Structures are given as structure tokens and as C-alpha cells.
Amino acid sequence: MGHSRRQRVEEIVARELALMLALLVVALAQTTLLPRLSGVAPNLMLLLAVCHGLVAGTAPAARWSFYGGLALDLCAMSLLGSHSLALLAGVVVATWPLARFRRGNWLVPIAGVALGGLAYHTVYALLTALFVAGFEPAVYALYAALPDILIVLTPALPLYMALRWNQERTRRSVPVDVY
Template sequence: MGHSRQRRIEEIIVHEAALFAALFVGALVQTALLPRPFDVPINLMLLLAVCHGLIAGTTSAARWAFYGGLALDLCAMTFIGMHALALLTGVIVSTALVSRLSRENWLVPMLGVAIGTILYHAVYALFLTLIVAPVDLQGYALAALVPDTLIAIIPALPLYLVFRWNEDRVRRRVPVDVY
């Protein structure tokens, strides 16, 4: 009990392929099925990666962001790497900054998702300007950045609480009351 064994390479490959497949399904759901309030899609990949990163750490969140970004690039038919690099930037910086705060504070996931969304859109707008065409920053901020940030903050807390509950369940943590 409590002994850690080395995972074989086959187990690691299967685990990573299953993670990519699950995030690819999430990207399909994000691009094809989720509603678009105010004609702005809900950034499900960013929500998943940031909330997971606040629970599991920045390294694991970076894997989720990279796989989710590649899946978004494939589903949205954009240049490979645009969403991946934008998600990586937003998720790594936001989880590194916000993970220093207490996990019990309910503002943590909302702050993390807000920071991640702003950084994601900043990097994505930079790539659009460099690769596709110049972007009107004021129009992009009003049409994409602000609505996406406000829409992403709403499900951040419930999703974070589900991830935290699952992590506590898997680790079998029992809350202790001190009298």
C-alpha cells in the first residue's frame, strides 16, 4: 500500500491518447454543440484546463491546454498551433498566478478563468495579426474579449467545485472538524 511503481510506456501512451480523445470530444462539443450567447462561443477548453490546473498543478494543466488547443485547431480548421499556443499561455500564466491563493476561496477559479481568457485572446489576436490580417483591437476587445470573459466566468465556479470534489473523492480526503 502506498508503493508507487513505474508506469510502462504503453500505459503512458494509452493514457495520453485517451486524454487527447476526451479533449477532442470537448472541442467538438465547443465548436458544434454549445450555444453561442451574444454570438460568442463558450471557451470550454480554457475552462477545463484552468480549473484542472488549479487542482492538479500547472504542469498537468499545460498538457490539457496543449491537447485541447490542438483539438480546437483541428475542429475550427485554423492554423495548427494558434489555439494551442494561446491556450498554453493563458492557462500556464493564470494557474501559476492564482494557484498561490487558497483552494477554499471561491473567487480563485473565477479570477483564474478571467486572467486566462484575457491572455488567451491577447495571444490569439497577436497570431491573427501576424498570420492572417491586422486586427482592430478595440473591435476585437468589444466583440470577443469582453463577452467571452464574462461568459467564461459564470461556469468557472461550478466546474471548479466538481473538479475539487472529484479530486477529494479520488484521494479519499475526509474533512476533519476540530472542536
């Protein structure tokens, strides 16, 4: 059941620009407004990208992670593309293994965010070590990765349920009775 008419190029560009602007606002909020718990700000972009990937699929979530990663790089003044690659890795690692599970399973978003967080921090730490400065893996895992993953796990289920409800609301399936 597709759309009855094709979208014009202007509509597609306007929708993508609106998505970029919204993700830039989320990146600004993440880097400046959110409180830091144990010195770590909650990674909203990872949470949004992974939950969206679990609801809508890997390809739309890859767009979200690319746009959001560039916005995070601009707001945090980090190496351009590092957050994008880390978010892409997090989305792919989180969505592909969990694609076979039912969407109604409440453990899916929690496992997805945990797997995505591990992949995100692994890739981001490797990129930082290669291009910026060396680091101690045990210290990074204990003081940056673990608190960030634990903080992001808390709102994973409510956000996943809200995104799933929104998708079901906007894409109403018409029941067909077959006699």
C-alpha cells in the first residue's frame, strides 16, 4: 500500500531540511542544555537513531545518524565525521540482529540501545585514538562508555513505544476481510 501520488522533489528536499534542522536542535540540546550525570551527558542522538532504526528500518535510521552525527560534530567541535561514523555503526549493529524479533517485545529497544551504544563507543574511541589523541581503553570504557550506555537505557523503552505508536498512527493499515 503505497502513496497514490509521487512526491515532488521540493517536498522531499523540504522534509530532509526539516529533519536536518530538527536533529541540529537535538545536537545543540545534547551538547549545551542537558545536565551531565557523572560528567557524561545523555547521548540523545544515539537513542533517537537506534530507536528509529528499530521502528522504521536501517536505511531511514542511517540518514538520521548521518545528519545527527554531522550536527554533533559541528556542535561539539570534534573531528568532522567521527560522530556520523560511530552513529552509523551503532545503528547497523543495533538494527540488523534485532530485525527478526517482534516489535512488541519490550526487550528489543533495551538490547538495541545497549548493542548500539557498545558499537558507537568502540568506533568513536578508535577514531579518536587514530586521528586525535591516544587514550586508555579501560579508563574510557569505565568513565565514558559505561555511564553513557546506562544513562541512555533508561528512556529507551518510552521513546521506542512513542515512535512505534506514531508510526502505527500515521500508517494505519486497513483491515481486509477475506471471505
